[in-house]
Amino acid sequence: MKRVPAVAWTGLIWLVLLTMPYWMRAVGGYTELASRVLVLGLAAMSLNFLLGFTGVLSFGHAAYFGLGAYGAAMTIKYIAPSTPLGILVGVATGTLAAMVIGALIARLRGVYFAMVTIAFGQVFYFIAFRWNSVTGGDDGVTGWKRQALDLGLAKIDLLGNDKAFYYFILACFAIAVTLMWLLLRSPFGRTLLAIRENERRARFLGVPVERHIWLSFVISCCFVSLAGTLYALLNNFTDPRALRWDQSGNFVIMAVLGGMRSFWGPLIGAAIFVVLQDYVSSHTENWMSFIGLFFVLVVLFFPRGVLGILRRKGMA
Amino acid sequence: MATRMPKHGVNRRTLLKAAAATGALQVAGPFIIAARGEEPVKIGLDNPLTGTYAAVGKNELIGCQLALEQINAKGGILGRQAELLVEDSTSGDAGTAVQKARKLIERDKVNFLLGNVNSALALAMADVSSEKGVLHIVPGGHTDAVTGATCHWNVFRVCNTTQMEANAVTPTLIKNAGKKWYFITPDYAFGHTLQAGLEKAGGKAGYTKVGGDLTPLGTTDFSSYLIKAQAANPDVIIFLTQGDDMINALKQAVQFGLDKRFHLAGGQQELEALEGLPPEARIGTWVFEWYWNQPNVPHVKDFVDAIKKKTGRVPTARTWFGFASTWSCALAANEAKSLDAVKMAKALSGLKLPPEVSLMPDQAFYRVGQNQLIPNLFVGQAQAKGSAPDDLFKVTEVVKGTDAAGTLEETGCKMKWPV
Numbered sequence: 001m002k003r004v005p006a007v008a009w010t011g012l013i014w015l016v017l018l019t020m021p022y023w024m025r026a027v028g029g030y031t032e033l034a035s036r037v038l039v040l041g042l043a044a045m046s047l048n049f050l051l052g053f054t055g056v057l058s059f060g061h062a063a064y065f066g067l068g069a070y071g072a073a074m075t076i077k078y079i080a081p082s083t084p085l086g087i088l089v090g091v092a093t094g095t096l097a098a099m100v101i102g103a104l105i106a107r108l109r110g111v112y113f114a115m116v117t118i119a120f121g122q123v124f125y126f127i128a129f130r131w132n133s134v135t136g137g138d139d140g141v142t143g144w145k146r147q148a149l150d151l152g153l154a155k156i157d158l159l160g161n162d163k164a165f166y167y168f169i170l171a172c173f174a175i176a177v178t179l180m181w182l183l184l185r186s187p188f189g190r191t192l193l194a195i196r197e198n199e200r201r202a203r204f205l206g207v208p209v210e211r212h213i214w215l216s217f218v219i220s221c222c223f224v225s226l227a228g229t230l231y232a233l234l235n236n237f238t239d240p241r242a243l244r245w246d247q248s249g250n251f252v253i254m255a256v257l258g259g260m261r262s263f264w265g266p267l268i269g270a271a272i273f274v275v276l277q278d279y280v281s282s283h284t285e286n287w288m289s290f291i292g293l294f295f296v297l298v299v300l301f302f303p304r305g306v307l308g309i310l311r312r313k314g315m316a
Numbered sequence: 317m318a319t320r321m322p323k324h325g326v327n328r329r330t331l332l333k334a335a336a337a338t339g340a341l342q343v344a345g346p347f348i349i350a351a352r353g354e355e356p357v358k359i360g361l362d363n364p365l366t367g368t369y370a371a372v373g374k375n376e377l378i379g380c381q382l383a384l385e386q387i388n389a390k391g392g393i394l395g396r397q398a399e400l401l402v403e404d405s406t407s408g409d410a411g412t413a414v415q416k417a418r419k420l421i422e423r424d425k426v427n428f429l430l431g432n433v434n435s436a437l438a439l440a441m442a443d444v445s446s447e448k449g450v451l452h453i454v455p456g457g458h459t460d461a462v463t464g465a466t467c468h469w470n471v472f473r474v475c476n477t478t479q480m481e482a483n484a485v486t487p488t489l490i491k492n493a494g495k496k497w498y499f500i501t502p503d504y505a506f507g508h509t510l511q512a513g514l515e516k517a518g519g520k521a522g523y524t525k526v527g528g529d530l531t532p533l534g535t536t537d538f539s540s541y542l543i544k545a546q547a548a549n550p551d552v553i554i555f556l557t558q559g560d561d562m563i564n565a566l567k568q569a570v571q572f573g574l575d576k577r578f579h580l581a582g583g584q585q586e587l588e589a590l591e592g593l594p595p596e597a598r599i600g601t602w603v604f605e606w607y608w609n610q611p612n613v614p615h616v617k618d619f620v621d622a623i624k625k626k627t628g629r630v631p632t633a634r635t636w637f638g639f640a641s642t643w644s645c646a647l648a649a650n651e652a653k654s655l656d657a658v659k660m661a662k663a664l665s666g667l668k669l670p671p672e673v674s675l676m677p678d679q680a681f682y683r684v685g686q687n688q689l690i691p692n693l694f695v696g697q698a699q700a701k702g703s704a705p706d707d708l709f710k711v712t713e714v715v716k717g718t719d720a721a722g723t724l725e726e727t728g729c730k731m732k733w734p735v
Contacts, residue, residue, distance in 0.1 A: 030423040032415060129532065130503070138504035138533060139436040140410055142443065143466060159447070162422070235414045236447075237440045242411070278419065281404050285365040 013264055017170060021163045031162040032234070033278055037271045038169050039230045042176055044254035044266035046223035049180055051252070052260035053189065054216040055196030057110075059248050060117030063124040064094040064221040066243025068228025070128065070135065073238045077144035083158060084149070087172075087229045094225020097124075098218045106214040109199075118245050128240040140239025141232075158233075169230050176223050181263065183219065192216055224251075257298055259305025268307050356399040357392070357655065359384070359645055360420030361638075362431035362441060363455075367407025368534055368559050369433045371588050372634045376433065376455050377402060379631065379638025382622055387646045393427075394649055400642070405432055405441075408533065413437040417444045427655050428453065428645040430638075435459035435505040442471045449734070451657045451664075453644055455637035458584070459505040460513070460727070463688040467729035470661050472687040474640045475633075476605055476720075477727070478506065481584050482513030483720040484693040485603040488713060490521050492601045492697075493579035494551025499528030500541055500565060501556045510556050510583050526550045531557060531565075538565045542572055552579035555600075563592040570597040585698065587632040590708040595700035598708055603715075604694040606633040606676065609707050615672040630706040636675060640689070643673040644682075658734060661687075677714055683721065686729045690717035 020034040047061050071090030076082070079089075105116045128135045135141065149156040149168065158165045183189050194202045195209055203209050232238040241247065250273070258269025276294065281287035302309040361380055364373035384400050392398050401424055405413035413432055420426045421444070429445050429452045432438040438457030445452035446468035454462055454473040458481070463473045476484075497518065501507040507530070515525065527548040529541045535557075542565075545553050553574065557565050562585075569580055575597075585602030608630045610616045619639070623631040631639075644664060649655055652663035668674075668681040669689075680691035696711040 025423065028423070030419055032418045032422060036415060132503075132508070137508075138408075139439070142436075142439055145443075145447075231411070235411055235440070236443055237410055237414060239410045239436065241409050278415070281416075282402075282419075285370075285404050287404070288366070 009264065013267070017173075021166050029275070029278075031166055033274065035162070035166045035169050035234055037267075037274050038166070038173050039227050039234055040251075040254065040274055041267035041270035042173050042230070043224050043227035044251050044258070044270045045177065045180065045263075046220050046227060047251045048255045048260050048263075048266045049184075049223065050216055050220040051255055052262075052265070053184055053196065054192045054213060055199075056213055056216070057114045057252070058117040058217070058220070059114045059245065059252065060119075060121030061221065061224050061251050062243045062245065062247035063117075063121035064098055064225045065228035065231070065247065065251075066124060066128065066238070066240070067094040067097055068225030069232035069238040069242045070141065071225070072229035072232045073141040073144060074135075076147065077141060081144075081147045083147045083233065086146075086233070087226070090229035090232070091222060091225050094228060095218060095222040098221030098225075102214045102217040102221070106210045106217065118248070121243065121245055121248055125240055125244045128243060135240070138240060140237060142237055145236050146233040159236075165234075169234070172226060172230060176226055180219075180223065184263070188212075188215075253295055257295060257305055259302075259307035261304055262307045265305050265307040269305060272306065354396050356397045357394070357649070358399050358401055358424060358426040359428045359430060359642060360401045360403070360417075360424060360426035362403045362405045362413060362416045362420060362429065364407040364433050364437075365402075365404040368561070369407040372456065372559065372586065372632075373407075373433050375588065375632050375634035376638035376641075378623065378627055379455075379635040379640075380430065380642045381638075382619075382626060382635075383639045383642035383646075387643070393646050394653070394655065398646065401426060405434075405437055408434060408437070410437050410440040414440050414444055417441045421445070421448050421450050426450065427649075430455055430641050430645075432457050433634075435462070435509075438462055439466065439505070442466070442468055446470055449657050451645070451648065451660050453641045455641040456634055457506075458510070460509045461505070463686050463727065463729060465728040467686060467727075467731055469687075469731055469733045470657055472644065472661075472664060472682055472689070474637050474644070474689045476691070476693065476717075477513075477688060478510035478583070479513040479516070479722060479726075480717065480720040481603050481605070481693065482510060482517045483722065484715040485583055485601065485695055486514065486517035486521055486523075488695045489552070489554075489581055489601050490518070490523060493581050495521075495523045496526050496549075496551040497523055498526050498545045498548050498550035498553045499556065500538070500545065500553060501528060501530050502558065502561060503530040503532050506558070507556050514554065514556075514583060531561065533561065535561055536564055538568045539572070541565075542569055542574060546572075546574060546577075550578060552581050555580065555582040556584075558584065558586070559589065560592075562586075562589040566593055566597045570594075570599075575599055585709070586634070587630075587706070587708065588634065590698055591706075598698040598700050600698055602696070602698060602709070604633060604696070604709055604711070605691070606636040607694045607709060607711055608632070609703070609709075609711070610676070613675065613677055616675050618672075619675055640669065640673055640675075640680075643669070647673070678716055680717065683724070685724050685731050686727055687731070688721070688727070690721050692717055693720055 021031045024034050050056050068090035071093035072086035075086040075089040101120050146158050156164050254269040254273050255266040259265030280290045387398050403416040429450050433456045435457040438454045452471045456475045458478050460477045499511050501511045555565050581600035590598050608620050648660040648664040652659040666684045668679045674680045676692040680689050683690050693715040694711045695713045699710050
């Protein structure tokens, strides 16, 4: 069998994403679920920019996801009721934090890098959790709503019309994913791959490895904080669980589940994770065991993730 | 010697596949949908079934199920059968709770939404239900804002506000335990408002606060807080933690021997927590929101027997919350003769629960302008041993809800109805 060309895969994925709200209900889903798949898929793909294409494992990405969420929520609640402004502030907050923290940890490797990212993640979690007067503590930031998008000529109702909001998320997703794709195809992206494959060799070739890892970390965190802002807008709500370590773990699970060597893998992983969680938890209260079992099976039998196995079948 | 798997034996893959298949069978159970002439009326419950609040969440579920059986036996809602759809909201993840609320409303098109035990999740769900205009009843999330500052026309609540609990228990607390208070408070909406409520009620009675600590939800080791409390030398250490946190805190306080030196007491107490405590730690003055041992109140015994038949245990306040919430849905629809949310909300506001649902000396009613149920509150002492194995609380005073509720202005609720 001939290998399915990558263009066909990409086209199929975009077709599915574009039509999703129209057939979700027929297969027992709902528009909100589709939006959730997109948002968490974006987060997992952003993490994979660092994990799959630079070869650095971060266990603290929820911190930047959560900073984006808090940035957007608090901007809309306290500063100005504007959805785009909320997104901008959220992304800027997450990216700034990543720039500072990235500079501190870019020299660390392997398990030490992962540990320190967890530690910094927990710092932000406890700030959000304990600083009641500002962040609302464990209750989160409530009492605000995503605002209609004012394009000058027309107003798009993002709050009442869930399909409109889905396509708004899809637009943000498309921009972010295209940027990541372009970056990965650029010389910069190729250098990241070189670092992943053999760091010492890249260093001997004169590549400033630390700076590249720092940049990759910041780019990855920038997109994950975009996902965070969208997540807050989706729920009209945010709380400290958005930046706790188990949320970071979920992102890693999604990336590994889908296949961290492929560009679209994490999106597939996120879709499986979200749909499985949604479906199984309606039928049994032990739903977490099933997700765990599924994850173990995938790691045991398809170490390259679900997309990896599809690719292998296609090539055979 | 090389030990290899025998070729014809069960190898690892087969075993794992078998395990996976068994697992899948658990989920893909048979979906039996009985043929029905008419679409049933749907009630969606979005409540914790896992985590810290799993036990209380399940008790609410049992109450809902009993009410549903009774409703269907009596002819259903507007002559149609009623159906309960249950979703696990988790104990603290608002993202999941909100997602499940939308799932119930958008996909399953429920006529009523019930939930949540966790106050913060109840607030988040109320935002969704009011956005969608679905009648929403909160069985057991206590924080004041649900029917206070952020009240909505479509959101009703069965359990008390924290301020009502504080108002009910404070006089007895001061009489039994003294005026110098030290607080151990869970660090989230419920704890903050319960402490604020007690401070407000205590202020009127001339209490002094000698200190307090905020403990994160899910704390297991309270020793550092207890040492600080001891050093402050209060008359009474007030425990406002709930669920497993209450059990851990009280158990450790008694292990430290603090019960010999101070009074240990608090605001809200639940049978679930007392059942989890060793006898020597079942002490102190508390308020219950419903208690099963009410010998002179009609219908209570029937309810207790029905729940005992279902589960083998006596109902708790949580069971009653679920029961009263589900019945409120049926009462609202049958009173309004419609499933239109606005009409049902209008019918429910001001409605008195019938005695077989109310199950307390004074009939509970939903207060107009706030949508808050005003029931009796049961103030008394926890006891090591009572008349029956499940009788762990001695009610010394039944407080009228109208005395504890304060005025409508004090709640901060400004109700806006849709035009």
